[in-house]
Amino acid sequence: MSHPDExxxxxxCSEAMHARDDAAQALGIELLESTPGRARLxxxxxxxMTNGHDVxxxxxxxxxxxxxxxxxxxxxxxxxxxxxxxxxxxxxxxVGERLVATAFERSRGKRTGVYDVEIHNPKGELxxxxxxxxxxxxxxxxxxxxxxxxxxxx
Numbered sequence: 001m002s003h004p005d006e007x008x009x010x011x012x013c014s015e016a017m018h019a020r021d022d023a024a025q026a027l028g029i030e031l032l033e034s035t036p037g038r039a040r041l042x043x044x045x046x047x048x049m050t051n052g053h054d055v056x057x058x059x060x061x062x063x064x065x066x067x068x069x070x071x072x073x074x075x076x077x078x079x080x081x082x083x084x085x086x087x088x089x090x091x092x093x094x095v096g097e098r099l100v101a102t103a104f105e106r107s108r109g110k111r112t113g114v115y116d117v118e119i120h121n122p123k124g125e126l127x128x129x130x131x132x133x134x135x136x137x138x139x140x141x142x143x144x145x146x147x148x149x150x151x152x153x154x
Contacts, residue, residue: 010034010075013141017074024067027060031071037105039071044098056093064101065117065130072103072115073134077144080113085132093128097121101130111136 014034018024024041027049033040043064051057065087073080093099100120107114117130 006036009077009144010036013075013077014039014071016141017071021067023063027063029064029067034071034075036076037072037108039068039075039103040100041068041071042098042100045093045095047095050095058089061089061093061119061128062087062130064099065119065128066132068101068103068117069115069130069132072105073113074141077140077142078136079139079141080134080136083112083133083135085130087128087130089128091125091127093121099127
């Protein structure tokens with residue numbers, strides 16, 4: 001369980017990042033939960049998100065998973081980017097379904113990390129598995145007076 005200050009920081013980081021994420025906003029991705037090393041986001045599949053088979057486009061599913069991954073690896077207030085990512089599609093997402101992506105930190109080193117994301121449909125069925133490798137770069141998302149970096153633009 002995380003310390004209350006860490007939990008508040010995780011939420012502040014995710015809220016700041018989400019507010020600036022135009023791609024997530026355009027897809028209607030919602031932030032449901034953010035705790036250190038973990039995040040849960042949701043998105044409702046709309047007709048404009050489907051492919052030629054009338055199911056949710058794989059690129060849209062990847063974007064949902066990648067967004068959850070970004071929140072999980074950035075919510076400790078260290079700017080972190082993807083170094084690599086892959087996805088396995090297990091079942092289709094259908095128009096009208098509210099899909100939930102949950103990201104979990106699997107490993108975290110000094111500057112790198114590994115995160116898994118599961119996407120479930122409303123029935124609780126697993127429809128996609130994503131794995132992302134993260135690399136921490138310089139800077140912060142929000143001011144943190146207790147941090148040696150101090151300034152989010154550092």
